[in-house]
């Protein structure tokens with residue numbers, strides 16, 4: 001997980017109070033506390049479940065997950081750094097399962113076996129119910145700079161302009 005202070009991908013220490021923010025170590029945590037303390041609260045869960053709709057490739061019905069979501073994230077003024085981080089982690093935890101449920105999916109661009117989903121998220125957490133659309137493209141690479149990943153990003157940028165895009169009118173996060 002990404003450190004909330006220095007942004008390195010080595011943040012495995014969780015803030016013990018909110019269980020949302022992650023850090024490399026105590027030093028990074030201490031350095032970020034001045035900013036983080038404004039949003040850091042004990043977590044209260046919303047009575048509503050988050051619906052996570054996960055689609056893979058260009059078509060097919062979504063796989064839907066129902067998840068507990070902190071009540072604070074369902075507010076319109078929810079702090080975006082926390083919500084986007086939380087949603088990205090949630091989607092990451094389901095990515096593998098989604099890949100497994102699409103066995104033998106080839107990379108959309110070269111046809112080699114897919115090892116990764118390139119995911120784009122459209123999010124309305126203050127909706128009723130709170131909703132996330134995750135659009136995953138099967139890819140042969142985990143490296144964003146590889147040809148297939150670059151094409152995937154171009155497809156996403158086009159898709160976001162399309163009238164068929166399911167999350168139109170929502171907030172878009174590139175995960």
Ligand SMILES: [Zn+2]
Nearest residue numbers: 003006024028
């Ligand atoms: Zn750090």
Ligand SMILES: [Zn+2]
Nearest residue numbers: 015017018040
């Ligand atoms: Zn915290």
Ligand SMILES: [Zn+2]
Nearest residue numbers: 107110140148
């Ligand atoms: Zn490929």
